[in-house]
Amino acid sequence: MRLYLIGMPGSGKSTLGKxxxxxxxYTFIDMDNYIEKKACMxxxxxxxxxxxxxxxxxxxxxxxxxxxxxxxxxxxxGGVIKDKNNKSLMDGKCIYLYVxxxxxxxxxxxxxxxxxxxxxxxxxxxYDERKDLYEYFMDIKVDNENIDNSIENILEALx
Numbered sequence: 001m002r003l004y005l006i007g008m009p010g011s012g013k014s015t016l017g018k019x020x021x022x023x024x025x026y027t028f029i030d031m032d033n034y035i036e037k038k039a040c041m042x043x044x045x046x047x048x049x050x051x052x053x054x055x056x057x058x059x060x061x062x063x064x065x066x067x068x069x070x071x072x073x074x075x076x077x078g079g080v081i082k083d084k085n086n087k088s089l090m091d092g093k094c095i096y097l098y099v100x101x102x103x104x105x106x107x108x109x110x111x112x113x114x115x116x117x118x119x120x121x122x123x124x125x126x127y128d129e130r131k132d133l134y135e136y137f138m139d140i141k142v143d144n145e146n147i148d149n150s151i152e153n154i155l156e157a158l159x
Contacts, residue, residue, distance in 0.1 A: 002092030
């Protein structure tokens, strides 16, 4: 099975994904890191040099590669949902990690990760633009205020 974690930047996809994959004895893949290794560039460098459209094409190609994998937890990039056609490539369970925008803002202030789109927009604007898309893609929605509780809720929902 393939589990795709979707959600806003800072929603905990990578952190939760690592713990969930250990519990399930699955392989963990951070999609942005996967793309960075293949491109030999960081995500913010890809955005700067080639633009968002190019990065989204890399995401789509990467989703195609994941179709051959099994027993994986994939932490997607926050914007993978911007292309509705990606839903058909995410053949598995899509788990939406919801975090209130106020809590996201606090998490992101403490993060050292560069998030290109949040340099141009606020968390609230980005959330308003994407919330319906996350709902469209999701099979399971989990409030991710507490990662350990979220993992238990996901495991229960997968039964």
